[in-house]
Amino acid sequence: MIKKIFFQSIFFSFLFFKEAFAAESGGMPQLNPEFWISQIFWLVLTFGIMYVVLSKFILPKISNNLESRKSQILENIEAAEKQREDSEAKLKEYDEIILKSKMEAKTIFNQTREKTLKDIGAKKEVLDQQIDDEINKAEKEIEVLRVGAPDKINKIAIETSSELLEKLIGSGVNSSSISAIVDDLSRRNGDKYYGN
Amino acid sequence: MAANPMSQFDVYRIGPEIKVGAFDISFTNASLFMIISTVSILLVFNLGSKRNSILPNKMQLLAELSYTFVAKMISDTAGSKAKPYFAFIFSLFMFVLFCNMFGMIPYTFTVTSHIIVTFILAAFIFIGVTVIGFIKHGFGYLKLFVPSGVPAVLLPLIVVIEIISYLSRPISLSVRLFANMMAGHTMMKVFGGFVISLGLVGGWLPLSFSVALTGLEILVAFLQAYVFAILTCIYLNDALNLHH
Numbered sequence: 001m002i003k004k005i006f007f008q009s010i011f012f013s014f015l016f017f018k019e020a021f022a023a024e025s026g027g028m029p030q031l032n033p034e035f036w037i038s039q040i041f042w043l044v045l046t047f048g049i050m051y052v053v054l055s056k057f058i059l060p061k062i063s064n065n066l067e068s069r070k071s072q073i074l075e076n077i078e079a080a081e082k083q084r085e086d087s088e089a090k091l092k093e094y095d096e097i098i099l100k101s102k103m104e105a106k107t108i109f110n111q112t113r114e115k116t117l118k119d120i121g122a123k124k125e126v127l128d129q130q131i132d133d134e135i136n137k138a139e140k141e142i143e144v145l146r147v148g149a150p151d152k153i154n155k156i157a158i159e160t161s162s163e164l165l166e167k168l169i170g171s172g173v174n175s176s177s178i179s180a181i182v183d184d185l186s187r188r189n190g191d192k193y194y195g196n
Numbered sequence: 197m198a199a200n201p202m203s204q205f206d207v208y209r210i211g212p213e214i215k216v217g218a219f220d221i222s223f224t225n226a227s228l229f230m231i232i233s234t235v236s237i238l239l240v241f242n243l244g245s246k247r248n249s250i251l252p253n254k255m256q257l258l259a260e261l262s263y264t265f266v267a268k269m270i271s272d273t274a275g276s277k278a279k280p281y282f283a284f285i286f287s288l289f290m291f292v293l294f295c296n297m298f299g300m301i302p303y304t305f306t307v308t309s310h311i312i313v314t315f316i317l318a319a320f321i322f323i324g325v326t327v328i329g330f331i332k333h334g335f336g337y338l339k340l341f342v343p344s345g346v347p348a349v350l351l352p353l354i355v356v357i358e359i360i361s362y363l364s365r366p367i368s369l370s371v372r373l374f375a376n377m378m379a380g381h382t383m384m385k386v387f388g389g390f391v392i393s394l395g396l397v398g399g400w401l402p403l404s405f406s407v408a409l410t411g412l413e414i415l416v417a418f419l420q421a422y423v424f425a426i427l428t429c430i431y432l433n434d435a436l437n438l439h440h
Contacts, residue, residue, distance in 0.1 A: 028202060030378065035207040035226065036312045037219045042227035043313055047291055050234040054241065054290075055283030061245035062263045069250060 150186060157182045201385035205309055205378065225305045226313070233294040233307065241290075262290070269426060274433040281432060288317065289425035296377065296417035300410070308420075309377035311370060318370035321428050329435035340434060369427055376420050380413040 158179045165178070209222045244259025252260060266286045270278050278285075292308055299306025307313055329337040341358040342351070387409060390402035 028378075029205040029207060030309070030311045030374070032207075035209075035220070035222070035224055038221045038224055039207070039226050039310060039312050040316050041219070041221040042224075042230050043307075043316055046227075046230040046234045047287065047317075050237060050291065051284060051287040053238055054287050058238070058241045058245050059263070059283050059286065062241070062259055065245060065248040065256070066260060066263065068248060072250065 154179070154182050154186055157186070201382045201389065204305075204381060204385055207305075207310070226307055226310065229295065229298055229305045229307050233291060233298055236298075237287075237290045237294050262286075266425070269422075270429050273426060273429040275437060277436040278429065278432050285425055285428055285432075288321075288428060289421055292317075292373065292424050293418065293421035296421055297414070299377065299381065300414055300417055306377050306381055308373055309381060311374045314370035314374045315366065317424075318366040321369065321431065322366040325428075325431045325435045328432070329438075332436060333438050337435070337438065339438060365431060369424065373420050373424055376416055380409070380416055384409050384413060 158175060161182065162175055162178050207224050207226050209224055210228060211223050213220065214222045240255065241259050241262075243255040245256070247253075247256065249256070263286070266289055267282065270282055270285055274281075295307040298304050299309065326337075329340070333339075341355050341362065343354060343358065346354050384406060387402045387406040391399040391406065394402065
């Protein structure tokens with residue numbers, strides 16, 4: 001149905017078309033030279049004016065705009081590049097400073113440690129010396145006491161024996177004879193009591 | 197009469213008859229649309245070049261994109277030597293494009309659908325290119341008709357063919373634009389006539405054709421302007437950089 005209408009329409013339209021052409025004799029208005037001169041004149045006039053205005057005023061402005069934008073973008077890129085370089089240099093500097101201060105801190109730490117160790121060593125030596133002195137002194141005193149001890153014991157023994165004898169016998173006994181006995185005893189048993 | 201698909205190409209006088217000597221230079225509908233086209237071109241590009249901001253607005257973008265488009269077209273086909281002729285090719289491209297595009301609006305007149313207009317443009321280009329060629333290369337420009345690497349036997353024939361092809365340039369250039377515009381507009385008018393004559397029942401098919409044709413014609417309008425400009429660039433390239 002649609003197909004039929006389509007073909008019929010085309011057929012009828014060509015009829016109309018032919019009728020229209022038949023009605024209007026003359027064909028293409030383009031080939032009618034009546035207004036050719038007028039068209040040429042107005043074409044040259046309008047195109048000429050447009051060309052002059054475009055080439056003298058408008059196109060230089062557009063090209064200027066494009067150039068200035070290009071140069072500005074380039075400038076900005078350059079500035080950004082420079083800033084980046086600057087910041088990189090600063091970063092390097094910062095790293096160097098950090099490294100340097102780390103080293104310094106290390107040396108200071110080491111120095112302090114050595115000094116402290118030295119101090120401790122010196123003080124320890126002094127103390128050791130003192131302790132040694134004290135020990136020596138004490139040993140000497142002990143020695144003195146040890147050397148003096150038998151005499152004292154003898155004396156005590158003599159005194160004790162004389163008192164005992166006095167209580168036992170009831171009369172005084174010659175102390176020299178007692179001491180002689182005690183000496184004799186102590187000499188005989190000396191090794192037993194004070195053996196080194 | 198509106199039913200005639202050729203009546204849209206009629207030129208008629210607007211206002212009084214103006215005569216300079218024997219020549220009739222009356223203001224016609226063709227003149228009106230030439231003025232409309234040029235004024236709109238100047239308006240668009242004046243608005244587009246007024247302010248210079250880093251982030252262009254729409255008009256500026258339009259102007260700058262057109263500028264770079266034409267500049268690239270010229271540098272691609274004719275090289276850097278064609279720079280002095282940039283303004284002319286730009287005006288030419290824009291004039292043809294705007295005339296074609298204004299012709300796409302219903303009830304308007306298409307300036308470029310008249311052979312006399314396209315022929316004057318093409319003839320001006322032809323004469324200009326030939327003059328530039330002779331100025332740049334002197335009589336060496338005639339070497340254009342003698343291609344290198346052709347056997348001596350064939351040379352007379354080739355030279356004749358080259359001369360004919362060179363001389364037919366303005367005709368082919370003008371007829372291409374004129375015929376494209378005229379054929380497209382005639383076809384649209386014919387299909388429009390079908391819509392009316394077939395009415396509500398059968399008119400839908402030619403109407404859809406008409407819609408499709410309108411899109412095609414807008415494409416053709418741009419394409420023919422582009423072809424016109426790029427052929428001008430190619431002819432200019434022959435004149436500026438003699439290859440043969």
